Amino acid sequence: MGLLAREIEAAGVTTVALALVKEVADAARAPRMLYLHWPFGHALGEPGNVAQQRTILHDMLSMARAASRPGLVIELPYRWRRETYPPIVDWTADSVAAVSVPPDEGLFREYLENGILHRASCKDSLTNKNRQVIYGSSLRETATLRYPYLGSEHFGPFTTNLQGIDGRSPMGSGLPRNISTSAHDWGQGLMFEGQNCSHFGSFTICL
Amino acid sequence: MDEHDAPTRTPINPLSERILRWISGSGRGQAFGHLLSRLIALPQLKRLSAGAIPWTPLSRPISEATVAIVTTSGVHLRRDKPFHLHSDSSFRVIPRETKAADLTITHQAYDRTDALRDINLVFPLERLRELEAEGVISRVADEHFGFGLSGSAKALIAPGREVARRLARAHVDLVLLVPA
Numbered sequence: 380m381g382l383l384a385r386e387i388e389a390a391g392v393t394t395v396a397l398a399l400v401k402e403v404a405d406a407a408r409a410p411r412m413l414y415l416h417w418p419f420g421h422a423l424g425e426p427g428n429v430a431q432q433r434t435i436l437h438d439m440l441s442m443a444r445a446a447s448r449p450g451l452v453i454e455l456p457y458r459w460r461r462e463t464y465p466p467i468v469d470w471t472a473d474s475v476a477a478v479s480v481p482p483d484e485g486l487f488r489e490y491l492e493n494g495i496l497h498r499a500s501c502k503d504s505l506t507n508k509n510r511q512v513i514y515g516s517s518l519r520e521t522a523t524l525r526y527p528y529l530g531s532e533h534f535g536p537f538t539t540n541l542q543g544i545d546g547r548s549p550m551g552s553g554l555p556r557n558i559s560t561s562a563h564d565w566g567q568g569l570m571f572e573g574q575n576c577s578h579f580g581s582f583t584i585c586l
Numbered sequence: 587m588d589e590h591d592a593p594t595r596t597p598i599n600p601l602s603e604r605i606l607r608w609i610s611g612s613g614r615g616q617a618f619g620h621l622l623s624r625l626i627a628l629p630q631l632k633r634l635s636a637g638a639i640p641w642t643p644l645s646r647p648i649s650e651a652t653v654a655i656v657t658t659s660g661v662h663l664r665r666d667k668p669f670h671l672h673s674d675s676s677f678r679v680i681p682r683e684t685k686a687a688d689l690t691i692t693h694q695a696y697d698r699t700d701a702l703r704d705i706n707l708v709f710p711l712e713r714l715r716e717l718e719a720e721g722v723i724s725r726v727a728d729e730h731f732g733f734g735l736s737g738s739a740k741a742l743i744a745p746g747r748e749v750a751r752r753l754a755r756a757h758v759d760l761v762l763l764v765p766a
Contacts, residue, residue: 381631382631383656383746383750386746386750387761390754392753393642393644394760394761395760395761403623403631410639418616419696420697421610422707422764423707425704426701426704444648449639470722471649
């Protein structure tokens with residue numbers, strides 16, 4: 380897959396590849412790669428789930444247009460069956476899940492300008508090691524911030540954190556206590572007692 | 587979707603079929619499948635993918651782009667010669683107007699049950715035609731390409747180059763690559 384992508388890209392045609400095995404996605408060194416932790420034979424999702432398939436196509440088109448450099452591997456945050464796939468409203472807008480933004484660019488700059496951003500060291504609950512994290516929240520609560528996902532190459536996995544705009548969490552936690560090592564847990568922090576949390580743009584990124 | 591609309595199933599060894607269903611259908615199976623995939627593919631990839639990564643940024647907006655699919659999931663036209671199941675580096679051309687019922691899957695390394703129910707899981711041609719009709723993309727390319735299971739990554743380079751040439755000649759702007 381990666382080899383084919385490289386040959387096609389070398390012939391002057393833009394490529395976006397999907398991969399279902401993380402190590403293969405990394406080793407293939409394809410120009411643009413989206414990784415999904417989904418079963419073999421299901422790269423676009425489940426049979427008959429058109430919204431899911433269209434979500435992946437939207438992610439691929441977004442990455443084709445917005446990837447900033449060759450060799451980017453972006454891990455999509457969708458959990459296999461435990462996800463709802465809203466219809467794509469605007470195909471000309473990039474999918475935030477599939478667009479990687481270096482720390483000082485684009486979406487991230489928006490956070491810097493409009494939200495509060497903190498850098499901190501905290502303990503990874505799984506490896507028990509200290510890690511650098513960036514966490515913060517956006518003042519603007521927009522639907523486009525639903526996937527505050529900024530590219531695994533730059534940041535590694537992240538977890539969302541319910542952090543208030545004044546730096547204190549409305550849900551009682553200061554620093555993120557629980558740093559997930561899996562991006563598939565991205566959405567957990569957005570639900571509180573069965574309801575969507577209003578701090579939609581809050582996020583934490585492990586460095 | 588009734589029987590006639592569905593792609594046909596190329597028979598493979600029933601034992602393999604059961605193993606593959608286990609690999610796709612259970613957590614442990616998936617872990618095993620990933621392990622196999624790493625063991626077979628990684629050393630070859632590491633050897634062959636050294637050097638600079640080629641880079642062709644999109645030259646026009648998506649809404650003006652011609653888009654093609656390349657899949658390595660063993661999809662091909664029913665009337666074409668099936669892939670060799672153990673290892674086959676050749677490719678098959680799939681024209682843009684192909685219906686699901688004209689297709690079949692010849693591949694013995696994944697559970698094809700769901701993909702045969704909905705070929706878009708591994709070859710999203712119908713979805714792409716919808717995007718063309720909605721004006722999201724400009725055109726679905728005339729030719730798409732299917733590869734089978736190739737045991738040797740090195741053997742894929744020549745046919746890959748041939749496919750790349752054909753895509754470039756057809757002025758395709760964007761290729762979506764979908765794995766098995």
